Amino acid sequence: MYLDYAGIRVTNLARAAxxxxxxxxxxxxxxxxxxxxxxxVLFRDPTSHQQLELNWYPRGHRFATPFSAGEGLDxxxxxxxDVAAAGRRVAAAGARRVHAQxxxxxxxxxxxxxxxxxxxELFEAPGV
Numbered sequence: 755m756y757l758d759y760a761g762i763r764v765t766n767l768a769r770a771a772x773x774x775x776x777x778x779x780x781x782x783x784x785x786x787x788x789x790x791x792x793x794x795v796l797f798r799d800p801t802s803h804q805q806l807e808l809n810w811y812p813r814g815h816r817f818a819t820p821f822s823a824g825e826g827l828d829x830x831x832x833x834x835x836d837v838a839a840a841g842r843r844v845a846a847a848g849a850r851r852v853h854a855q856x857x858x859x860x861x862x863x864x865x866x867x868x869x870x871x872x873x874x875e876l877f878e879a880p881g882v
Contacts, residue, residue: 759805761828767810829873840876
């Protein structure tokens with residue numbers, strides 16, 4: 755298991771993407787739509803190769819909660835070899851599964867909430 759990226763919830767995706775690319779110098783790697791209407795965009799630092807994901811949720815979405823500046827951490831993404839095994843590991847350490855394992859193309863995902871409320875995404879991405 756290793757930390758692959760951090761996901762941050764944003765209120766205006768275009769504005770946040772401009773800041774991340776123009777202001778911070780990150781490059782867009784890929785983007786996609788969530789099954790329930792949200793949008794994610796993954797960026798990478800060209801020097802360190804660290805990644806940042808911006809997550810935007812439409813009004814009325816269960817994650818489109820009132821936004822307080824500084825409280826936009828959405829989740830931490832960990833790439834794992836086996837989502838089920840990693841899920842058992844984080845659950846044994848005190849996390850609670852908040853989304854059942856699901857398939858999105860070839861990627862297997864599961865979300866857990868840690869003891870302090872921070873979400874952790876476990877995902878498999880064969881061949882990536």
